[in-house]
Every structure is written in structure tokens, then in C-alpha cells.
Amino acid sequence: MRKHRIYCKSVSEPKDVFMLDKDQSYHIVKVLRLNIDDEIEVFDGMGSSAICKIIEAKRTLVSLNRISSLNITKPSDKVFSFILPFIKKDNFHFMIQKLCEIGASKLIFYKPDLIDQSIAKKDISKLFIKSNDVIISACKQCGTNFLPETQMVGSLNEAIQLLDNNFEVYVFDINAISVFNSHDIKSKNFVSITGPESGFSDSEYNLIEENNFKVRLVGNNILRAETAPIVVASLVQNHFDKI
Incomplete structure (x- = not known):
């Protein structure tokens, strides 16, 4: 089953644990109905993505733990x-x-x-x-x-x-x-x-x-x-x- 995808620049930063902003947190909890221990794919908008696990799930605060290595895509020369x-x-x-x-x-x-x-x-x-x-x-x-x-x-x-x-x-x-x-x-x-x-x-x-x-x-x-x-x-x- 394909994992849900969200956007967050922090996924490619050195720390494995990071928080989502209010809007993304609300989307995960109230729209996607995901909870603690669920896994999602997070991309940073600059070519990198990783699988992350939800470790905290509140309406306005979701924390993620990056559990995979970064998948880095090279930008096209075109x-x-x-x-x-x-x-x-x-x-x-x-x-x-x-x-x-x-x-x-x-x-x-x-x-x-x-x-x-x-x-x-x-x-x-x-x-x-x-x-x-x-x-x-x-x-x-x-x-x-x-x-x-x-x-x-x-x-x-x-x-x-x-x-x-x-x-x-x-x-x-x-x-x-x-x-x-x-x-x-x-x-x-x-x-x-x-x-x-x-x-x-x-x-x-x-x-x-x-x-x-x-x-x-x-x-x-x-x-x-x-x-x-x-x-x-x-x-x-x-x-x-x-x-």
C-alpha cells in the first residue's frame, strides 16, 4: 500500500526527530486520520525524501522520527x-x-x-x-x-x-x-x-x-x-x- 506523502523541509536536516507545522499536523490527524506508529513519506521539496514514523500526534502538533535513509533525487539537467x-x-x-x-x-x-x-x-x-x-x-x-x-x-x-x-x-x-x-x-x-x-x-x-x-x-x-x-x-x- 502506498504511503501518504507530506512536505516538510526538516526531513533532510541532521536531526532524525522533527515537528510539523500546525497545518500539516492538522492534515495528518484530522484529514488522513493517522496516529502514533503510522508511517508516512516526507519530502523536502529539494529532491530528498524519507520514510518517517509518527511519534506524537496531536491536533496542532505532530512529531516524526525519520526511520529510513534519505532518498536523494538528482535534479534534471533539463x-x-x-x-x-x-x-x-x-x-x-x-x-x-x-x-x-x-x-x-x-x-x-x-x-x-x-x-x-x-x-x-x-x-x-x-x-x-x-x-x-x-x-x-x-x-x-x-x-x-x-x-x-x-x-x-x-x-x-x-x-x-x-x-x-x-x-x-x-x-x-x-x-x-x-x-x-x-x-x-x-x-x-x-x-x-x-x-x-x-x-x-x-x-x-x-x-x-x-x-x-x-x-x-x-x-x-x-x-x-x-x-x-x-x-x-x-x-x-x-x-x-x-x-
Whole structure:
């Protein structure tokens, strides 16, 4: 039977005994209904995991004892990052969840010029903060021991400024002429940029053109803002698995 997985950075620290935070403790005791002497798998989000035994189980305090050696996974030499717009909350969370499951390395969130009016006046930093819970949950479920790196910026321009010169950048847009072919990827450092439902603004298009990014269609169908990066991630991951 597969053991339940939880996230805690302390699992890879020198001490074998460590405590979980309030939220994780509550989840173990009240949601998973685990108790003293039950075993769980704990990962640190940086590539390591271990089997741990529950030695104390209270509603707001769970203590664990690491009973196995650390299983250390080497990070992939292939990195694929996503520059993503803030979109409606449920769609935003769905998009993040699936990108984590597929194996995205880095997620950079930006406020698009043509942001959806349903969130235009809301504090989008709250969406970003909540995204951490979504990411942890997705990584628990899919079995990866790595949490993707995340950043929030105020515009597409700010997001682009974070990129190194060794990244191969593709912009996915419904107005593109050429269809994306993953076999055209030359670098192990791939970046996908997508826009919101309303597309990119004129100033964002100018920015894309100034940087000479490759602009492509994801396919023949018009995809929703949350679907496009997921499809791209699947295509790129499949390509990376073959090289």
C-alpha cells in the first residue's frame, strides 16, 4: 500500500526527530486520520525524501522520527519554465496543479495588461500566496520530490527581465502563423510565455517582437488561457524524455 506523502523541509536536516507545522499536523490527524506508529513519506521539496514514523500526534502538533535513509533525487539537467498570467482563481489553480504534475521547473506569474475584469481590482498577491498550497498538494500527489521555483512580478516586461540569455523562449499566441513543433527545441533551458483569455496587449506584442522571441500556435484549436501552457508542458516533457 502506498504511503501518504507530506512536505516538510526538516526531513533532510541532521536531526532524525522533527515537528510539523500546525497545518500539516492538522492534515495528518484530522484529514488522513493517522496516529502514533503510522508511517508516512516526507519530502523536502529539494529532491530528498524519507520514510518517517509518527511519534506524537496531536491536533496542532505532530512529531516524526525519520526511520529510513534519505532518498536523494538528482535534479534534471533539463529546465522548462513558464511565464504565466494571473487568471480566474479556479482556472489559475487548475493550471498550476497540472504544470506541477507534468514537471515544470519554474513558474513566473505576471499581471497582464488585459487582465480578466473579475480579478482586475482584487489583490492578486493572495492568488500567488495560495498557489504555494496548490503546488505542495500537486507534488504530494504526483510523487515528485521537487517543488518548482515560483516568482510574482507586476508585468510581462518584469518577467522577461528575469530570464538568462541561455533560455530558448517561445511565445504561444492565437495570432501566430507557425505551429509549435517540440523537435525544433535546441536548448535544455526552455521557456513558455502565454497570455490571458483576451490575449496580449499592443505594448506586450511590441515587447515580444523587440526580444525576437519565437511566436507559435499550440495547435489548430483555440485553447483557454489555462489549457495552453498545460498542452505545451506535455509536448515539451515528452520531447525532453526522448533526448
